[in-house]
Each structure stands twice: as structure tokens, then as C-alpha cells.
Amino acid sequence: MSSPETSPAPIFPHRHLIGIEGLSPQDITALLDLADTYVEQNRRIDKKGAVLRGRTQINLFFEASTRTQSSFELAGKRLGADVMNMSVGTSSVKKGETLIDTAVTLNAMHPDMIVVRHQNSGAVELLSQKVSCSVVNAGDGAHEHPTQALLDALTIRRRKGKLQGLRVAICGDILHSRVARSNILLLHTMGARVRVIGPPTLMPTGIERFGVEIFHDMKKGLEDCDIVMMLRLQLERMAGSYVPSQREYFRYYGLDYDKLAAAKPDALVMHPGPMNRGVEIDSAVADDIHRSLIREQVEMGVAVRMAVLDALARNLPNDPSIAETAK
Ligand code: NCD
Numbered sequence: 001m002s003s004p005e006t007s008p009a010p011i012f013p014h015r016h017l018i019g020i021e022g023l024s025p026q027d028i029t030a031l032l033d034l035a036d037t038y039v040e041q042n043r044r045i046d047k048k049g050a051v052l053r054g055r056t057q058i059n060l061f062f063e064a065s066t067r068t069q070s071s072f073e074l075a076g077k078r079l080g081a082d083v084m085n086m087s088v089g090t091s092s093v094k095k096g097e098t099l100i101d102t103a104v105t106l107n108a109m110h111p112d113m114i115v116v117r118h119q120n121s122g123a124v125e126l127l128s129q130k131v132s133c134s135v136v137n138a139g140d141g142a143h144e145h146p147t148q149a150l151l152d153a154l155t156i157r158r159r160k161g162k163l164q165g166l167r168v169a170i171c172g173d174i175l176h177s178r179v180a181r182s183n184i185l186l187l188h189t190m191g192a193r194v195r196v197i198g199p200p201t202l203m204p205t206g207i208e209r210f211g212v213e214i215f216h217d218m219k220k221g222l223e224d225c226d227i228v229m230m231l232r233l234q235l236e237r238m239a240g241s242y243v244p245s246q247r248e249y250f251r252y253y254g255l256d257y258d259k260l261a262a263a264k265p266d267a268l269v270m271h272p273g274p275m276n277r278g279v280e281i282d283s284a285v286a287d288d289i290h291r292s293l294i295r296e297q298v299e300m301g302v303a304v305r306m307a308v309l310d311a312l313a314r315n316l317p318n319d320p321s322i323a324e325t326a327k
């Protein structure tokens with residue numbers, strides 16, 4: 001196996017990225033600083049680097065995804081890795097054993113990284129225990145989505161110059177959202193203050209234990225906020241009726257200019273996508289080039305994922321004999 005010509009210094013003392021939980025402010029800052037350099041690389045005509053040359057990355061997606069999967073694919077390719085996409089239809093997946101079987105099978109092909117999205121919380125961590133490569137969580141159930149929180153942090157840091165001391169409102173379907181969970185953990189670790197706003201039916205029980213301020217009224221909750229982070233109403237995860245109707249949801253919780261006026265005059269709007277326009281966010285607000293960071297978030301996504309893959313690869317053994325004994 002060929003190895004990268006130079007071995008850049010390790011910056012991230014973890015073998016996998018399963019969640020934001022357990023990361024230090026230094027870990028997060030190191031990834032964001034590295035991601036900043038990749039933003040520049042991605043704006044050049046020649047976007048290709050070689051830090052992952054010779055490495056194999058498998059994207060294993062048990063759940064539908066457009067932006068996250070394509071973002072990880074581009075990230076790996078721009079670093080010079082061989083990237084293979086495996087989308088597993090949920091219908092053909094039997095829980096538990098099949099996941100482990102898949103992991104063991106893929107592991108036998110000697111990948112260096114596996115990027116996993118799975119509909120069950122905890123599935124990615126379980127998989128990481130069965131393989132000898134690095135594993136990146138691309139979203140597991142309602143648990144964590146660490147690269148989304150990192151790309152959101154990068155987007156905010158580049159616009160506001162810091163994370164420390166900012167007041168961030170996370171609004172809408174908190175209950176089903178791994179994005180909310182990872183963002184709360186990251187923002188707290190970096191010294192930001194977090195509010196959650198949404199109907200009581202879409203708040204997880206015990207949310208107060210996360211140290212957030214809880215609001216059920218959008219205008220009250222948005223007061224003094226620097227960042228307004230909207231979440232998708234996750235209709236596919238809703239078994240019962242959590243909201244009376246999408247029209248009524250928009251009236252009370254959809255972000256329009258009237259509600260946005262309650263936040264700071266320079267407050268910026270974010271959304272992880274995909275958006276339900278007219279349900280959680282007004283189309284005009286989403287497309288507002290002065291207030292909305294939604295397109296920038298997608299750009300930052302590729303850079304952050306390059307930083308994560310690069311940082312994890314720096315910890316992988318370069319010598320095949322070492323790799324063998326590590327298994
Ligand atoms: C998020 C996800 O999958 O958790 N989307 C994404 O990663 N682009 C949020 C969502 O699905 O609403």
C-alpha cells in the first residue's frame with residue numbers, strides 16, 4: 001500500500017468520530033482551523049490534494065441522504081482517497097446481526113475509513129467496535145450528527161468571528177433531531193449559549209438536563225439571538241400526531257420576517273437541509289442573501305468533512321505490518 005509522502009502531525013487524539021460528546025474545545029478548534037484551510041483549497045480551480053492518497057473510504061448509508069453522502073464523497077476524492085458508496089435500502093436490512101455482518105465483510109476489504117449513516121441511535125458506535133479502521137458517524141437515529149455540528153460551527157465562526165458568548169436559538173423539531181443534539185453539545189463546549197424553541201410535543205423529555213433555555217414561543221425565544229437555527233419537521237420519524245397541521249405549525253413556529261425581527265438586527269439564519277419551505281421556514285427568508293447562511297453551510301460541509309477525514313487519517317498506521325498487528 002502506498003502511503004502519503006509526508007506524515008502531517010496528529011491533531012485529533014481519537015480513532016473515530018462518533019459524536020461531539022467527549023470532544024474538547026481543543027479538538028473542535030483543531031478541526032475547524034484545518035477546515036478553514038480546506039475552504040480555500042475548495043475555491044481553487046485545482047481542488048485536488050493527496051493526503052489520503054492510497055487510502056480507501058467507504059460511505060455506508062442505511063438511510064437516504066443527498067447532501068451528506070455527496071459531501072463526504074467529494075471530501076474524500078478531493079483528498080485523493082478511493083471512495084466507494086454503498087447505499088443500503090432500509091427494507092433489505094435486518095437489524096443487529098446484519099449490521100455487524102456488513103461491518104465485518106467490509107472490514108475484510110481493508111478500508112481505512114468507513115462513513116456510516118444509520119437509522120438507529122448507537123448503531124455507528126456498535127459498528128466501530130467491529131472494524132479495524134476509522135469510523136465517522138454521518139448521523140445515527142436521533143443521537144448525533146457530529147459533522148453537521150462542526151460545519152455549522154465553522155459557518156458561524158467565519159461570519160461572527162467567534163462562537164464564545166454567542167446566543168444561538170435552535171428551533172422546531174428538537175425531539176427527532178440529531179442535529180440539535182450535536183449542536184447543543186458543540187456550542188456549549190465552545191462557550192455559546194443555547195436556547196431551544198418549539199412546541200412541547202417536539203421537546204425531548206429531560207431536555208433541561210442539556211443546560212439549554214427552553215421556549216415555546218418563537219418571538220420570546222428569538223429575542224437577543226445572534227443565530228437562528230431552524231430544523232426540519234421530521235415527518236418520516238413521526239408515528240403519532242405531534243403537530244395539528246403543517247399550516248398551523250408554520251403560523252406558530254415557521255420562521256418568517258415577522259418572527260425574525262424579534263432576534264438581533266444582524267441575526268443570521270441557518271438550516272441543515274433538506275428544507276420544508278412554508279412549513280418550518282418561509283421561502284423568502286431561506287433565500288435571503290443577507291440573512292441566510294444555508295448555502296454557505298453546504299460549502300462548509302465539504303471542508304469540514306475533509307478536515308475530519310484528514311485528521312483521522314493522520315492517526316492511522318502507515319506501515320502495513322503495524323496495520324496488521326493492530327487488527
Ligand atoms: C439532517 C439529518 O439527516 O439529520 N440533514 C442532513 O444531514 N443534511 C437533518 C434532517 O434530516 O432534517
